[in-house]
Amino acid sequence: MSVSISSVVSEELISEFETRGAVCLRGVFDSKWVDLVAQGVECELANPGPLAKDYSADDAPGRFFGDLVMWQRVPQFRAFAFDSPAAEIAGRVMRSAKVNFYHDHLLIKEPGTREKTPWHHDQPYYFVNGRQVCSIWMPLDPVDRDTCVRFVSGSHNWGRWFAPRYFVDGEDYYADEEEGIESMPDFDSARDTHDFLFWDLEPGDCIVFHALTIHGAPGNAATHRRRRAYATRWMGDDARFAERPGLVSPQIEGHGLKPGDAMDCAHFPVIWRARPESNL
Numbered sequence: 499m500s501v502s503i504s505s506v507v508s509e510e511l512i513s514e515f516e517t518r519g520a521v522c523l524r525g526v527f528d529s530k531w532v533d534l535v536a537q538g539v540e541c542e543l544a545n546p547g548p549l550a551k552d553y554s555a556d557d558a559p560g561r562f563f564g565d566l567v568m569w570q571r572v573p574q575f576r577a578f579a580f581d582s583p584a585a586e587i588a589g590r591v592m593r594s595a596k597v598n599f600y601h602d603h604l605l606i607k608e609p610g611t612r613e614k615t616p617w618h619h620d621q622p623y624y625f626v627n628g629r630q631v632c633s634i635w636m637p638l639d640p641v642d643r644d645t646c647v648r649f650v651s652g653s654h655n656w657g658r659w660f661a662p663r664y665f666v667d668g669e670d671y672y673a674d675e676e677e678g679i680e681s682m683p684d685f686d687s688a689r690d691t692h693d694f695l696f697w698d699l700e701p702g703d704c705i706v707f708h709a710l711t712i713h714g715a716p717g718n719a720a721t722h723r724r725r726r727a728y729a730t731r732w733m734g735d736d737a738r739f740a741e742r743p744g745l746v747s748p749q750i751e752g753h754g755l756k757p758g759d760a761m762d763c764a765h766f767p768v769i770w771r772a773r774p775e776s777n778l
Contacts, residue, residue: 520705526702600732610718619653624731649713
C-alpha cells in the first residue's frame with residue numbers, strides 16, 4: 499500500500515531534520531521499490547561501473563563494496579530515481595519547490611566485514627554549494643543499531659566544513675585552512691560529548707540526512723546478514739555549482755556548468771516540483 503508522503507513528512511519531522519540533521523522515516527518505500535533496487539544491485543555486482551571500489555583488502559573477511567553514478571546505466575536505479583517517492587521526500591524535507599537528482603551511491607557490507615565507514619560529511623566531496631542538499635539512505639536488508647550509520651546530531655549547523663576522506667584508509671583528500679576546510683576530528687573518542695543518531699531499520703524505511711551532517715558507520719559483524727544500502731543524493735532550490743580546492747567525488751564531467759550556475763541540466767535532472775498550492 500502506497501504512503502502519502504505529504505502526511506509522513508510532517509512539520510514536526512521537517513523541524514527535526516532542520517535541528518538534528520538526520521531523520522528516520524518508516525515504511526515509505528513499499529516492496530515494489532525495495533525489490534526493484536535489489537534487482538539493480540545484482541545487475542551492478544555482475545557488471546560494476548568505472549567508479550566501483552572495494553574498500554576492504556583482498557584477504558580481509560567479508561567485503562565492503564561501493565559504486566557511484568549507476569543510474570545512467572542500471573535501469574532499475576534510473577526508475578527508482580524518476581518514479582519512486584524519493585524525490586518528493588527530499589523536496590518536502592528540504593522545503594524546496596523543486597528537486598534535482600545529483601547521483602546515487604551503493605554501499606554493501608557483506609557478513610563479517612570489519613571495515614568501518616570513516617567519519618565524514620558529504621558536501622565537501624561535492625561540487626555543490628547551498629543548504630538544500632540531502633541524501634536518502636535506504637536499506638535493502640534489516641539493519642540493527644549495531645550496524646546502522648551513526649549521525650552526529652546538529653553537526654550540519656556548526657558552520658564548519660571538514661575535509662573529504664578516502665574510505666579505504668581514512669586519509670584526507672585535501673584540507674585547506676584558507677578555505678576553512680579542517681581535518682575531521684575523531685568522533686570515536688568523543689562519544690560522551692555528542693548526541694549520536696542511529697536506528698533499527700527494516701526494508702522500506704529510510705534515513706534522510708543533510709549533506710553537512712557528520713556520519714560514519716561500523717562494520718557488519720553479523721555472520722549471515724548482508725548490509726546493502728542504496729543512497730540517493732538530492733539538491734533543492736538553492737543548489738549551485740561550485741569549484742573545490744581539491745578532488746571531488748564523484749567526478750562527473752560533461753555537464754557544462756560554471757560556478758554559480760543552478761544545477762539544472764541533463765546530468766542533474768529536475769525530478770520533482772511542488773504543486774503551487776503545496777504547503778512546504
